[in-house]
Amino acid sequence: MTEVAGDPPSETGGEKTQLRVGRLVKAHGLKGAIKLELYTDDPEGRFVPGAVFTLQVPESSPWHGKPLTVREFRWMNSHAVAFFEGVEDRDAAEELIRAILWIDQDPAVVPVEEDAWFDHQLVGLDAVRDGQIIGRVIRVEHFPAQDLLVIRTESDDEVLVPFVKAIVPEVDVSQGRVILTPPAGLLEELVDSDDSGSEEAETPADQS
Known part of the structure; x- marks a missing residue:
């Protein structure tokens, strides 16, 4: 599946629908680049410079409650890689690993991408x-x-x-x-268990 929308990962007030578009999976190089796991069929459209994401991170993360803004997006050896504002080195990039990226989405708009x-x-x-x-x-x-x-x-x-x-x-x-x-x-608890009961009922009792 690709993009899936849900509730915002943090309390921001008001009704809002957000769309999950990626996850930060690995620091790349020494200048703050991070490899992305993409949940969108349009990465070039989602990760344009200036695009702002809401982060789903643990409360203990220094990025909790902060937005993340794209500085540059590129492909490196078929891997999606992005640079973000305020992430200037590998140590800063490591703080964001496993973060999920969400963007605001108008709930009245129906996704146009396949399987979204x-x-x-x-x-x-x-x-x-x-x-x-x-x-x-x-x-x-x-x-x-x-x-x-x-x-x-x-x-x-x-x-x-x-x-x-x-x-x-x-x-x-x-x-x-x-x-x-x-x-x-996976759904074995849904299997009709009446068979075992009927089998016992059909078994004749010993008569001596």
């Missing part, structure tokens, strides 16, 4: 496996490694499903559903 959705578009969709509705998406959790769909099942359990193409091959907002093809075991 806002949280509010996903919440409420039926979760369908093998043609059967097994639950409903109640929220989206955003983590550095990946996003997770939180699905409330018919039995009122919550199941975390990695929001990746292999497991969620189709999102059909117009039809109100997401199609799931989970690996064995």
Whole structure:
């Protein structure tokens, strides 16, 4: 999946939708450059000089609550690399590793990129496996490694499903559903357990 929108990572007041577009993964060189893991199909458009990001970092980080502004974006050996204002050396770059980058997004604007959705578009969709509705998406959790769909099942359990193409091959907002093809075991609590009970019922009792 690519860009996914959600709630802002910090309390800023007012209603706001933000779009997650990248993660800082590794310091590059000695002049403050940082390699990016991209969550957008338009990096040149998102990382233009002067673009300002909200940072998702731990509260203990010196960058907590501060914006991050792009100074330069380039490709180095097929890797996306960016320079940011106030990040002048490798030590400063290391302080930002694993930070997630968010930008403000008008909630009325629908993403135009393929495989890009806002949280509010996903919440409420039926979760369908093998043609059967097994639950409903109640929220989206955003983590550095990946996003997770939180699905409330018919039995009122919550199941975390990695929001990746292999497991969620189709999102059909117009039809109100997401199609799931989970690996064995991921949703095993949903398997009908009545078989074991009926098997016992069919077993004749010993009569002597």
